Amino acid sequence: MKMSDKVPVRLTVNGTSREGRCEPRKLLVDFLREDLGLTGTHVGCEHGICGACTIMLNGEAARSCIMLAVQADGAEIVTIEGLAQAGQLHPLQEAFREHHGLQCGFCTPGMLMTALDFLHVHPDPTEAEIREGISAVLCRCTGYQGIVNAVKAAAPALNRSR
Amino acid sequence: MSSQRWVGQSVKRVEDSRLLTGRGTFIDDHPPVANLYQAAIVRSPHAHARILGYDVAAALAMEGVVGVITGDDVAKATKPFSVGVTAPVHYYCTATDRARFAGEPVAVVVARDRYLAEDAAEAVLVQYEPLPVVLDPERALDPDAPLLHEAVGSNLAGHRRLVYGDPDRAFAEADVVLAERFKFPKYGSTPIETYGIIARWEPLDGVLTVWSNFMGPFIMHPLTARVLGLPENRLRFIVPSDIGGSFGIKTSIYPYIALIGLSAMKTGVAVKWIEDRREHLLASSSGTDRIAYREVAARKDGTVLGMRFKWFDNVGGYIRSPEPGCSFRPSGNFVGPYRFQDLEVDASVVMTNKSLTGPNRGYACGHLYFETERMMDLLAEKLGLDPAEIRRRNLLQREQFPYRTPTGGLYDSGDYPAAFAKALEMAKYEELRREQTKRRAAGRYFGIGLALAVDPSVSNMGYVATALDPQFRAKPEYLPKSGAVDSATIKIDPLGRAIAILGTTPQGQGHQTIVTQIVADELGLRPEDITVVDEMDTFTRVWSISSGTYSSRFGSVGTSAVALAARKLKAKLIEYAAHLMDVHPDQVEFRDGAVRVKSGQGPSYSIKDLAGRAHWHTESLPQGMEPGLQATAVFGFTVSQAVDPEDRVNSSNTYGFIAEVMAVEVDPETAAIKILKYVTVHDAGTIINPMIAEGQIYGGALHGLGGALYEELRYDDHGQLLTGTFMDYLVPTASEAPVIEIAHVVSPSPLTLLGSKGLGESSSMTVPAVIANAVSDALAPLGVRISELPMTPTRLWELIQAARPKRKT
């Protein structure tokens, strides 16, 4: 593919087939936001550290700012917009509200995706494990305590729904 | 109708639903106008260089590029920004004649998309003649130091020597005098959402509309209008309801508003600019790095008689308003929670080839209390007193409130000894000391730190004039400054539900939730009956130059404006209902969401009844009553006064208190610091929503910890930023964040309608002090004393190494 040619990208986002065309250099997060209109996924650092852009890629949390859109061709992606189902908050979202796991809400989409993946891998985590798990995402508002409490509280509910 | 008191409850936030589901309205999310073009900014690679010329031909020739604006255009089309000092510093929204820090904007490219804009920005050629660089604020004052601003003649942007009481006598009469030099690092709170601006110019109307995540103070609006040569009523600032964190940093977006606004005016297209992380770390804003010399004079019994502060605040390449707040924002609370009366402050505000500074959470108070609280510990050590005891001996007592400080502050309420006692009790201070003895005997390095602070909220605009000489302020043409106001409008719809409209710019503080609680209580409604609109719009909101969400204002002045508006509305409802009942208003009362006759006889009118009638049947209003059920209130503090001829000023309006205890253990092998216990007790008056208050404290504490241990904007000798990525600029993660034990003591403010004070900056101002004291205490057996932050592992290990031979001899 030559640099200025636009390439087709077809993928499943939140259960729906979507497609678009973009330059090969277009970052996945920009494709989601600009081409698909899914602005819930945020851009915080564009070098893979802050985690605000974290999405679920084929069932696993990944950074969408250090991945090309073209690489996601054929992938299944869940973004923050796909977490609540049928107008009901996901148990993890409920727990974040209950335990004040967010203030400005900017890191929250990435934090939720990261926590979701973490809880899949660690269904019954200790507090230290939770801290290590969510240390993948930077939050500057909460001092993390509300998030830690929310993830801890959400674990049993997620296990039940599994 | 509910009779529940909502104020004081941990009501869950109304903001959360949209934020948890990806429906926030952040500046980058929802283009308010179609056909936006994107800007990329060309920045100086040099920390100090003369600009010889620009070649924009290649960039302009690139497909999709619609314009390039250079420093030449800026010099021709705009004016420099007003600065807070009398020195002739010409600060434009880009470099014009020379660049004075690495990353300073020199040009802007506007293109079809950001990728293209960045391609074209690389094609803009700027010819530079590099100049010598100076970075250290003391070195910058040497006569032979490289000079940044020729018109100023030196690198000193401003200097004041402020004298309160008779410090010379205090030092002469003291039993003991101690001196110490401190260094406080340059760091910023790096909100995860960076700066963002969208500008649209309507040439035929002459209106520039700017959407941005600017947080105030809105004094920057008229300043920006002046720079762009626009009448203030032709410049519209709109701030969407969601801002992704700020912590003071987004105050300093305003030069970019001018720059992107100019870009829209020049190119004729709507222009969007989203700052990237590299730009943010290079060139947004931070607190100052400061070198401080402190002296304390005391009696043998530990009574502090006086202090001398001498500091050099480094504001970077230009002094950008609201600097020199770095030196003067805490003027009224310079003495902190202590009783001493004699003080000398010698403040130098210095320009060097670093990036620019401005408010950062705790604005200047982190610096102040780090120095003061370290001095208190050094004094305790010198006198052989327990650090808790020496503080107790100097604390203001409850019966002294309201207390006028020697520097002009008016502490509105407090019980400092009680709050301090509570912190010591929660931390089990005596037990911690016994534990320390035990661990020390086992060769371990366990330390306990204390820190006390007066937590100022709601800056009085008047403090900025402390930077000016009294002679200057005495001139007839000088316009005195004072004030801190906020406004709110509440309207009731025909079915009795309310909409509250604010002019604030919250960045995660939950204003919508707080306002539903207040209005529900005031009008006897349920929180879900109240919708709160908090997008700021200078064309439609009631605002003033002090508007905005900064200096922990909302919990104090903003909530008072809301309550005042609700009370005005309530008074109208009472008058209307009394008229309907044909009784005197004195005979009725507003209770449980309805107006009733006090005797309990006769009908009662619910808000819904009254609203329906008032809207549908204006004939039913008493004669002379203005139709419509809405009220706007502007609340201001009468204690906000201009600085007096003796440099005394009540620099804030409400003053809370913080008492903290921290226990740490230092691993002498790795120099790692482990926080074992951290207790913080706050007195912020009435707590409206404990959940939100606690969240503010947690967040503030972690900002303080970042500055104390991890975060620093570091430069090499050429003025190149070494910490320009989040791999190098270390933001604490959940694994570094301590667990905090929080408690409140409540001394309601007599000045606010709900008795509440701000606490948004909270422990950001105490953590540097408390952890420096704890680590110093832990390493006391080695003789290590912390006087410089951040305490990086290398720095701490070097201190330990340097101390060790001493121990052996």
Place this chain on the structure above:
Amino acid sequence: MKPPRFDYHAPTSLDEALSLLGRYGGDAKLLAGGQSLMPLLNFRLSRPAALIDLNRIPALAYIKEADGQVRFGAMTRQRAVEFSPVVQARLPLLQEATRWVGHLPIRTRGTIGGSIAHADPSAEYPAVLAALEGQVVVRGPRGERTLRPEQLFRTYLTTSLEADEILTEVRLPGMPAGAGYAFEEFARRHGDFAIIGIAAMVIVEGRRCRTARLATAGAGPVPVRLRAAEEILEKDGLGDAAIDAAAQSAGELVGPDSDIHASADYRRHLTRVLTARALRRALARAGGR
């Protein structure tokens, strides 16, 4: 922070990838997990003419045992390593080190081959490769060759791979049952590259130390195998004095540099401290025979 333009290719076979690599003659970059390369592109610090994306070559992702070795396809995700039962059973040191590699969402994409080929001396996998005497397999137009760590790592971010070669496989000898191991790391924050990391393995026989393995992360331009320190232990056992002597020796064997995160002296000191700690933890885990 948007990447500059580049050609993009996503070959589905190794041969196709090699032929593309040859065609660009050194101007192309291989895109593995992208967790280091993509940031460099976003900062425009790397400007390849083309990216050759290896993510669509399924044959490059596997974990299998052969000849007492565990063999990893270069595109095996770090996350797959972390949760692999084979790794847990045969390479617990690698599993422990993996927990220190970035964060879970990074390990979702990051690959074992990419981490080693990137040759960041502060990274964990190169240290494990050195400690366990692993090898990498490299394919190019001239065929296949196998490189030991000391042949592979040249200096910071530089390997001996030619511009037309691809690292295809990582081979690590399985750790003997009962081997004690530890990966000790000191970083400013969790998930950061190591200021110093120590990979350690010991095999204990009675009171003797039959085999000791020590390698560093962060202590110089390449991972350092601490052979002289190992010899002290293999000669004198794992008593306190021997461990302290080995740690002392470790500090002398490394030549760390200063950077903004740590000074050279502090790194040298940490090498000593963490070597001792790693050895003590490894010893505690070792099943004696």
